[in-house]
Amino acid sequence: MSVLDDVLRVTRTGATPAAAARTLGVDEGLVLAALDHWERRGTLTRPPARADSSCSTCVATTPDVPLPLACTGCPLARR
Amino acid sequence: MLEPRLAGRRVERRGADGPRRDERRADEPRIVLVGNPNVGKSTLFNALTGARQRVVNAPGTTVELQEGRWRVGGVPCRLVDLPGTYSLDARSPDEQVAAQAVHDEGTDLAVLLVDAAGLARSLVLAGQVALSGVPVVVALTMSDVARSRGLTVPVETLATRLGVPVVALDPRTGAGLAALASAVEQALTHPSTLTLATGDRPDTATADLTVGHTADPAVDDTADPTVDHTVDPAPARADDHDLEPTPDHAVRPAHAGADEHALDPAPEHAEDHDDDAERVFAWVADVLRVVQSGTPATARPVRTWSDRVDRVLLDARAGIPVLLVVMWGLFQLATTVAAPLMDAIDAVVNGTVADALRDVLPSSGPWRWVEGLLVDGALAGVGTVLSFVPLLALVFVAVALLEDCGYLARAAFVADRAMRAIGLDGRAVLPLVVGFGCNLPALAATRTLPHARQRLLTGLLIPFTSCTARLTVYVLLASVFFPQHAGTVIFVMYLASAALVVLGGLALRRTLFRDVRREPLVLALPAYQRPALRPIALSVGVRVLAFARKAGVIIVGTLTVVWLLMAVPVTGGHAVADVPVEDSLYGRAAETIAPVLGPAGFGTWEAAAALATGFVAKEVVVGSLAQTAAVAEPEDPADPGDLADRLRATFDASSGGHAGAAAAGFLWFVLAYSPCLATLAEQRRLFGLRWTLLGVGVGLSVAWVGAVLVFQTGRLLG
Structure with missing residues (x-):
C-alpha cells in the first residue's frame, strides 16, 4: 500500500487528519496533502472545518463547489 | 554574466516545436516564484524587486500576477510572483495559471519556496515541480515558526535529498536574500532540477549544494556565502527510481468550464491515480523520514478524547440514533423557544400595528379598499415574514454551531454510510443535506457529482428534502393541531422526508436509473473545535436579513x-x-x-x-x-x-x-x-x-x- 492509499483507507473509517497521521505514523502535513490529492481527483470531499467565518462565504460559492452546510437555507446562497 | 544560459536538461524539455529560450529572451531570463499559500512569496517578491514591479493579467485569464525586475549578477531578470498553490493539479484559475507558468517553456528557473513549518505540503508541490523538469532553487522560509514548534529542518540534508541548491531565508528581514541571488545566478548558468530519488542516499547531489548555511536552520546572511554548484545536471540514475521530467505534464482544467465533461472531477474509477502521484508521495515520505529524523517521533498511536467521541458518533449502530436525537433536540429547541417570540411579533404586527393603521386610514369609500390592501394584504405579508425571523435565526444558529464544532461533518459521514448501504451514491449526500435548507442551492451542488445520470437522479430526489420554507408550515400546523407534541411532529416530518428520499432513490435506481453505478466517496472529517461565536452571530445576522429582504x-x-x-x-x-x-x-x-x-x-x-x-x-x-x-x-x-x-x-x-x-x-x-x-x-x-x-x-x-x-x-x- 502506498501513502496515498493508506491515507484514503484510514480516512474512510472516519479518522480525522490528525488521527490518520497518528495511525499511519506519518507527518500530518503529508496526510493533508494526500487528502488534497484525493479531493482534486473527486474521490474525497471535505466538509468545511468551520462554519463560514466571513459573511460572504455563501455569496461567493461558485456552482461547482458545494455549499457549506451552515449555508443551508440562506437566501444569499441562491445562485 | 549568465552564460552559457540554461544548458542541459531544461533545454531538452522544450521539444522540437518550441522556440529556443535563448533565442527569445537572451538577455532577460524569466524566473517564477512558486509555493504554497502564505509561505512568503509576495514578501520575497517585494523584497527582491522593490518598486520595479507591475500588475499584469495572466495570458487569457483575469488572474492578476505581479511581475517585476530583479537584477541577478548584474543582469536584469523578469521575476513573476505566481498565485500560491498546494498542487500543480490545478482546479481553479489561479492554480491553473501557476501550473502553466511552471510548465511554460519560457520559464527559465523556479524559485520554489518551501515552508519549514509545513514541510510536507511544500514537498508535495516540489515533487510536482520536479516532474516539470524546470530548474529549481529552493528558498526555505518560516524557519523561525518551525523552531517555535520544536521542528528543525537541516538545510544541508534537505539540499542533498532534493538535489538542488537550498537557501534558508527570511523575506521579512531580508536575511538570506544575497545568498538566494547568488544561488539563482549560479543556477541560471548551471541549472539543476529536483530529482525524485528515493532510498538511503541520493547519488545526484552532494552536500555542498547548500548555500551558506549549516545544519542549524537559523538564517545567517552576514557573510557572502560561497556557492559551490557541483550539481550534476544530468538525469539521475534509473536505479534510484528517478522520474524523468514530464514535458507535457497535463494541467487539469479548472472546474469552471462550461463544457459538461470538463466539470467531471473524477475518472470512471475514482481511486485510480497515476504513478506520478504515487511516486511524489513516496518521495516526500522518504525525504521527511530523512529530514525529520531528529524530530521526536510521534508514530505511536495515542487515543485522544476526540477519537473516543468519534468511536461513538461514527459507530454503525450508535451513529444514526445519535443523529436522530440531535435533530429532534434541534426542533424541540426551535419550536419551544421560537413559538412565544413568533406569537409576540404576530401580535404586534397584526394587532397593534394593524389597528393603528386602521385608525389612521379613513374607512369610507375607496379608502376601505386601500385599507384592505395595506392591512390584509401587505401588512399580513410583513407579519408573516417577521414572525418567522426568530425561528429561522434559531435554526441557523443551531446548524452553524453543529457545523462549527465538527458534528455536522460527522452527521454527513454517518448519513453517507447509510445511503451507500441502501444503494444510493454516497456522493449525493451533501447536495441532499443542503436541500434540507433550500432546494435551489442543492440543485446547484449536484454539479459536483461526476456523472450526468447521477446528477439527474439526485436532482429528482432533492425536492423531497424538506427545505426551511416548509418548516414554517410544519411549525404552524403542529402548533395548532398537536400543541403538546409540536417538536416531535416536526421531527417526524423530517424523518418522512428522509424516507421519501431513500424510497424514491431505491425506486428510481430499480427502474429509470439501472445504469447508475455507485461511486466511492470518502468524507474527510475535521477535528472537533470550540465554536467561534462572533462569526456565527455575524453570519446568522446576514442570513436573517437576507431572508427578510429577499424571501420577504x-x-x-x-x-x-x-x-x-x-x-x-x-x-x-x-x-x-x-x-x-x-x-x-x-x-x-x-x-x-x-x-x-x-x-x-x-x-x-x-x-x-x-x-x-x-x-x-x-x-x-x-x-x-x-x-x-x-x-x-x-x-x-x-x-x-x-x-x-x-x-x-x-x-x-x-x-x-x-x-x-x-x-x-x-x-x-x-x-x-x-x-x-x-x-x-x-x-x-x-x-x-x-x-x-x-x-x-x-x-x-x-x-x-x-x-x-x-x-x-x-x-x-x-
Missing part, C-alpha cells in the same frame, strides 16, 4: 396579489374589494381544485388556495392560510377567534371531525407535492422540461396518495 419581497408580493385576487368578484354581483371570498376570483379558482383534496380531508378552498400559492414559494402557504382566515366570514361574528381557531374549525369541517388526521395529511402534502417555482426553473435548466414535468407529476402523485393514506389511516384509528 416574494411573500409580501404574493400575498398582495392574493388579496387583489380576493378583491375581484366573479359571482354574486359584489363591488370590487367588497366581496365574500367564495365569490372572488381567488375563491372560485380554489373551489374548483378543492374537491380533488377531499379524500385527504382538507378539500376546502382555503387549503387548496394555500397549496396553490405554495407553488410560488412555500413560505407563502402560511401567509395565505392566515390571510384567508382573516378575511373569511366567521361562523359566529361575535367570536371571530384567532387563526388557530379558524384553522381547527376549517379542518374539522372538511374532515368530518378528524382535524388532526387532515392536518397530518396536509403536512404530508406540503412535504411532497412540489418544490417552489425557482427550484422548478433550475431543474428545467439543468435537466430539461421532460424530467422536470416528470418530477412534478411524481411529486403531486406521491403527495396526494400519501395524504389520502395518512388521513384515512388517521380517521380509522380515530
